[in-house]
Amino acid sequence: MSSIIEIQGVSKSYGGVVANKDISLSVETGGITGLIGPNGSGKTTLFNSIVGYHPIDEGSIKFENEEISRFPVQKIARRGLLRTFQQTRIYGAMNCVENMLISLPHRKMKFLDSFSLNNKSDYEKANRLLEFVGLYEKRLLKAASLSFGQQKLLEFAMALMNEPAALLLDEPTAGINPTLINGLIDRLVRANREFGITLFIIEHNMRVIMNMADKIYCLAHGEMLAQGSPDDIQNDPRVIEAYLGAH
Amino acid sequence: MKNNKSILYGILLAFILIAPFAFPDFRTQLATLWLMIIVAMTWDMTGGQMGYNSLGNIVFYGTGMYVAAIITIALAYDVGGYTNAFGGGVYKFTDQQYFLGMFLGLIGAGLFCAASAVIIGYVTFGLRGPYFAIGTLGVAIAAGELVSNWEWVGGGQGIALPVYPGDLDNGKLLFYFLFAFTGVVLFIFLKWLYATRFGAAINAIRDDEEKAEAMGIHTLRYKLTTWAMSAFFIGIVGGISAFQLIHFEPLETAYQTINLGIFMVVCVLLGGKGTLWGPIIGAILFHVFKEVTWNYFLGWQWVALGALIVVTVVYFQDGVMGYLAHRKPEWFGVRVDENKAEVSQ
Numbered sequence: 001m002s003s004i005i006e007i008q009g010v011s012k013s014y015g016g017v018v019a020n021k022d023i024s025l026s027v028e029t030g031g032i033t034g035l036i037g038p039n040g041s042g043k044t045t046l047f048n049s050i051v052g053y054h055p056i057d058e059g060s061i062k063f064e065n066e067e068i069s070r071f072p073v074q075k076i077a078r079r080g081l082l083r084t085f086q087q088t089r090i091y092g093a094m095n096c097v098e099n100m101l102i103s104l105p106h107r108k109m110k111f112l113d114s115f116s117l118n119n120k121s122d123y124e125k126a127n128r129l130l131e132f133v134g135l136y137e138k139r140l141l142k143a144a145s146l147s148f149g150q151q152k153l154l155e156f157a158m159a160l161m162n163e164p165a166a167l168l169l170d171e172p173t174a175g176i177n178p179t180l181i182n183g184l185i186d187r188l189v190r191a192n193r194e195f196g197i198t199l200f201i202i203e204h205n206m207r208v209i210m211n212m213a214d215k216i217y218c219l220a221h222g223e224m225l226a227q228g229s230p231d232d233i234q235n236d237p238r239v240i241e242a243y244l245g246a247h
Numbered sequence: 248m249k250n251n252k253s254i255l256y257g258i259l260l261a262f263i264l265i266a267p268f269a270f271p272d273f274r275t276q277l278a279t280l281w282l283m284i285i286v287a288m289t290w291d292m293t294g295g296q297m298g299y300n301s302l303g304n305i306v307f308y309g310t311g312m313y314v315a316a317i318i319t320i321a322l323a324y325d326v327g328g329y330t331n332a333f334g335g336g337v338y339k340f341t342d343q344q345y346f347l348g349m350f351l352g353l354i355g356a357g358l359f360c361a362a363s364a365v366i367i368g369y370v371t372f373g374l375r376g377p378y379f380a381i382g383t384l385g386v387a388i389a390a391g392e393l394v395s396n397w398e399w400v401g402g403g404q405g406i407a408l409p410v411y412p413g414d415l416d417n418g419k420l421l422f423y424f425l426f427a428f429t430g431v432v433l434f435i436f437l438k439w440l441y442a443t444r445f446g447a448a449i450n451a452i453r454d455d456e457e458k459a460e461a462m463g464i465h466t467l468r469y470k471l472t473t474w475a476m477s478a479f480f481i482g483i484v485g486g487i488s489a490f491q492l493i494h495f496e497p498l499e500t501a502y503q504t505i506n507l508g509i510f511m512v513v514c515v516l517l518g519g520k521g522t523l524w525g526p527i528i529g530a531i532l533f534h535v536f537k538e539v540t541w542n543y544f545l546g547w548q549w550v551a552l553g554a555l556i557v558v559t560v561v562y563f564q565d566g567v568m569g570y571l572a573h574r575k576p577e578w579f580g581v582r583v584d585e586n587k588a589e590v591s592q
Contacts, residue, residue, distance in 0.1 A: 051461065077463030089458040091451055102447045106463045114445040114469075162462055 004029040004166050004198050005050065005081075010059035010069075012042075012049055019045040021222045023059070027166065032192050032199045034213035036206075036233070038242055042222040043202045044086060047168050051083045052076045064165070078107035080165035086174065086202075088151045092144030096135055096154055099143050100126035103158040126161065133157040133187055149176040153184070160191055166198040167191075173205050181205070185212060210234060218242065263431065267423045274419040278491065280534045281426035285484045286507060287514035287526035288433055292477040294512065295520035296441065297470065298453030299372070303383030305508030306390045307478040309501030310363060311356035311485025313394065316406045316495075318355045319348030330401040340409040353425075353486040360482025361475040368474045372467060375456075384504065391502030405496030408489060422491040426484065433480050438523055440476075449473050453521070510537075513552075516559050519568025528567050 003026035012020040020042045027033045037043050049056045050063075052073040061069040063081050071079075091099050101118050130136045133153040138146060143154055152172065159167050172188065173181050185208055192199050203209040209216060210230040218226040218233060220242040226233060233239055267274045286308065293299045320329045323344045340348070367386055374382045395403045411418030440446050448469050451459040460466055488495070495501050502508075510533065518529020533555075540551040559566070565573060572579045 073457075073460045074463055074465065077461055082463075083461060085458075085461075089455055089461075091454040091458070093454055094447075094450065098447065101444070102451045102459075102464075103462055104444070106448075106465060109444075111465070111468065114448060115440075115443055117443055118447075158462070 002029050003027060004064060005200065006062040008060045010049060010061060011057045012045055013057055018222050020049065023224055025217050025224070025227065027198060027200045028215070030196060030198055031214045032201065032212050034209040034216040035200065035202045035219065036209060036216060037219035041219040043219055044170060047083060047170055047202060051081065051168065080107065082159050082162055082164040083168035084155050084159055084170060084172065086170040088148065088155050090143045090151050090154050090158070093142065095142055096130055096139045097126050099154060099158055100130060100161050103161040105162045129157045129160050134183065149180050152176055160195065164197055166200060169199060169201045171202055171204060173203065173208050181208060188212060263427050267420055274423050276538065278423040278426050280531065281430045282484055282488065283510065283514055283530040283534050284527050285426065285430050285433055286481060286511040287530040288437060289477040289481045290511040291515045291520060291526045292437070293474055295515055295522070295525070296446070296453065297449040297473050299470065300380045301383040302380045302508065302512065303387035304477070304481055304511060305502055305504055306387040307360040307364065307481035308485040308507060309390065309497065311360050311482030312489035312495055312501045313400055314359045314482065315352030315356040315486030316408050316489050317400065318352040319408065322348050322351065327399050330399065330406060342412045345409055345412050349490055353483050356482040356486035357479040360478040364474040364478035365471050368471045372470045387502055387504050387508060391498050391504065394502065395497040403496065405494060405500065407494040410493055422487060425487045429480065429483055429487070441523060513556055513559065517566055519566030522568040525566050525568035
């Protein structure tokens with residue numbers, strides 16, 4: 001299977017702190033890839049590097065065989081590579097439908113299209129995806145009035161509205177009521193299988209990531225510690241040591 | 248509901264048409280009120296709807312004045328000769344030269360200001376929050392100083408335009424209707440614009456620009472276009488003001504940073520940022536307040552104005568429309584969640 005994201009020898013430092021050191025990995029097209037590691041291991045830094053939030057010091061990041069490491073955030077997003085945030089970011093003053101409509105893929109629009117009203121199919125798509133994540137009943141409520149878990153679902157639906165080729169999810173289950181997690185896993189897997197969106201997921205909840213991912217990478221202290229199938233990772237003593245701090 | 252709105256708009260339009268005839272002594276006041284409404288609405292396009300609080304929009308008002316005047320003069324005479332002869336030589340304009348100059352001048356003012364906004368915005372939109380406000384204020388102050396030292400456009404003395412060729416009262420009517428027409432067109436334009444995808448995109452920039460970028464929205468393009476459209480209308484009303492005032496000079500009239508430049512912001516804060524009607528309501532309240540204090544509390548008018556700004560900013564941050572939206576959200580089509588339970592599975 002081909003890789004949609006190809007990272008080679010990426011390093012990133014903040015002053016004297018090395019956040020990522022010589023990281024190489026690949027995310028397979030159409031798959032679900034996990035990224036795990038203890039707090040401070042450089043996972044979010046790597047995500048930020050991929051989507052263009054900061055320049056990398058060394059290395060190469062390719063998306064669909066195109067070098068994107070020097071592209072600004074918007075340009076990368078318009079290539080079809082999106083991310084969600086650890087701290088959910090939605091437009092609180094707008095209702096859910098408006099949040100969805102603003103997430104229409106601008107890369108597929110001409111600028112003059114922005115001077116038109118949203119059409120019926122835009123609304124249908126928004127409602128369909130809100131139903132998909134279970135927020136249809138809440139669609140006319142202001143996004144800020146939703147619970148944190150619902151806001152995460154809304155942010156996920158907004159990302160789907162944008163029709164990305166690949167979606168980077170930063171801790172999608174963090175802060176979500178445990179009773180909702182199974183529903184979220186189911187939706188993530190369906191988004192991957194039904195919509196064909198490649199998922200690259202940072203996750204601390206081992207049960208979640210082991211159930212979903214085809215392949216998992218584990219970072220520790222900014223370096224690649226291990227990689228392999230969920231079974232390989234679960235049984236890798238280096239990973240266990242990194243998480244439990246055993247010596 | 249739709250019928251009620253149509254009736255309301257019909258009544259308003261009738262009032263706009265009748266007002267200068269019903270209150271002939273207040274034609275200039277009403278024209279000034281329209282000016283306040285227009286600059287407030289244009290300021291809100293970037294400040295309220297897009298979250299970029301410019302303190303330098305007055306630069307387009309002043310530039311609009313100069314561009315309209317220069318085009319009018321240039322159609323008939325050499326500009327340098329005309330401005331150097333200020334107070335000296337006699338330059339006469341035919342009716343055709345006056346009205347053609349006004350027509351082309353106003354259009355030219357709008358277009359020139361829109362182009363200026365793109366150029367200035369390309370540099371200043373790299374700034375965020377208070378830095379953008381101060382940066383744009385700096386641009387306005389610098390523009391005033393530059394123009395006041397540019398002899399070709401009259402330097403510190405400014406420019407005197409020809410007087411309206413006809414009955415003075417008819418001139419007042421013309422200026423009232425020029426402002427009113429621009430205001431109504433702007434209102435209709437904004438009502439449509441804010442309902443489009445464009446309106447949603449600039450609201451997204453206001454609410455979370457980083458998120459908007461992460462979703463692939465061309466944020467700079469939207470910001471430049473919004474400011475250019477705003478500057479287009481400010482440039483036009485600047486041009487109308489130039490003909491209405493006849494004589495204007497750079498620092499106190501054209502690039503009047505601490506007067507109109509700040510008034511437009513106060514109007515919007517008073518009426519409610521980010522709403523269609525807020526700037527209009529704010530401009531009316533502000534204009535009435537200003538005229539009352541300027542007439543009846545002369546000497547204390549700036550103190551009263553300062554007090555109004557302090558009270559608005561401290562106690563009334565969301566303005567009239569924001570207050571109403573908070574108290575009566577259902578009037579604004581907002582649904583309130585009675586049940587905060589998690590989404591059902």
